[in-house]
Amino acid sequence: MSATAAATRLRDRLTTASMVGPALLLFVVMLVVPVCLSVYLSLTDWNGYSANPALVGLRNYFDLARSEEAIRAGWVTLVIAGVGTILLSVLGLGFALLVNGASRLNSIFRVVLFYPHVLSALVVGFLWSAVLGTSGVVNGFLTTRGAEVLPFLSNPTWALATLIGVLVWAGFGVNVVLYLAGLQTISKDLLEAARIDGASPRQTFLNVTLPALAPVVTVNLVLSLVSLLKTYDLVVSLTGGGPAGSTQTAAYLILWDSFHNNALGFGSAQSVVLMLVTGGLALTVARLRSRADQGVKG
């Protein structure tokens, strides 16, 4: 009796293992091990070739704290992520409210607002650099009309603003769709009740719609933040990190240092910091928001 029970339990465990095992194995080999490897490499002076890299302790991290280039890339990344997240969320919610409701026209607007997200960031960057570059379409047009050329990509401040603008152009459609999903979950009865109570559209929005959207706002903020902190492809094709490094993001510098400068140890230290900052910021936003959600409910 107990022998068959034990056999059943064993078989049950083997079945569970066969369902969990393959995914877990791949995840560990291709994600957990590399992350650990990254932490280990960040403590070495490895150049990518030498057989026995020397352990140098935290030297790469001290170098990182002193590296003007890395600190600038860090700030550029934070500006992109901060400004970008705010713009994506505000525009996302604004346009979601405008195209909410089932009509043929609204579905066309949704598709048009969303379509740039389908294009690869690399292609988007090349396209916009052909449109806004020094000898690009817009400036070519201005030149033939005798007007002055605009430095969209050739002035450091303009280039960063252009980069953020293109990121927002390409990405806010996703936020629109996510907010639309949230708007659909708000009960019609609640909106009806607010209307009967004589609430103005503005009051309804502030007291009914916005609180009900709180979880969607959190999801949007975290997703936008995480995706903007890894901005890379667009930098490669739109600005190449220039002019004068003004649009180099953390991800761009990490790959540059690791593969062009052969400073893998230093690149790995930057990777570890970027991972910690990404995880930390995402969790902070989620936690602050969950306090805000509870504040609304309580």
Next chain:
Amino acid sequence: MSAIRLARVRTNVAKPAPVKVRGLGRIVFLTVTSILMLVPMYLLVVSAFKSQQDILAHPFSLSPDLLTTEYLQKAWTNPDFNIVKGYAVTALFVVSVNLLSVALAGPVSYVIARRTEKRFRVLLLLFVAGTFIPSQVLVIPVVYTLKYLGLMGTIPGFVLFETTLTLPFSIFLYAGYIMTIPASLDEAASVDGAGKHRVFWSIVFPLMKPAVVTMVILNTFSVWNDFVNPQIILGPGSGLYTVTTGVYAAVSQYSTDYTVVFPTLLLAVAPLLVVFVLLQRHVISGLTAGATKG
């Protein structure tokens, strides 16, 4: 009495007017925004049919004397970037990653959704934590892991890594979705003698269709559009290129020759845009479903 009636009459008369004006303003505003959103795409399409000089002097013109298919043909037969091969390789990756991702993420999500023990909660957290790791950061150590496994620069190596990147969000979405499917369904099947694998694939999996469709759409976009991972893992040595890495090779050296840039970019985006326009309703509703479940 009469005061109340008067008030009612007044609201009845006053209400529709502002709503209508606002409705018209809304449509005008959205139309202008939509046109602005489409300007880059319009320039991409018309510039692919023009000479360098005409692109710069008459960017918006659609005059037939300016248009020619010469440059598009050149891009199609570019000896440095065989676009048809790029499509084929990318499509192969998209299909393999989707199949493998569903095959791996499905069963593990089922276990996570149905088992209540703490270790399965921890497993879910472990997978979800993967979402916060930027893949560009990961690709450096992955290169050395793949080298160690002898998979660097190979199709299996690339497909396995891309599949791994899909696991965190897939498992999160699938597990959440399976929890909404009543467990009594699978209990009935297992009483009838079906094993767990059988129960999952023939009872639960067909019911997960909306979640799976959403993930397949998201994975298709992300694999098709990925640049850094194919660029680094497949590398120039392998002779394999996707649409994006091929575009990079073809465009980055000729970035101011717009008769190369625009036609190449048009060929790169055309298939995905066509698919998107045909399936847009499913894409957007799939994303919407994913967002509310998640």
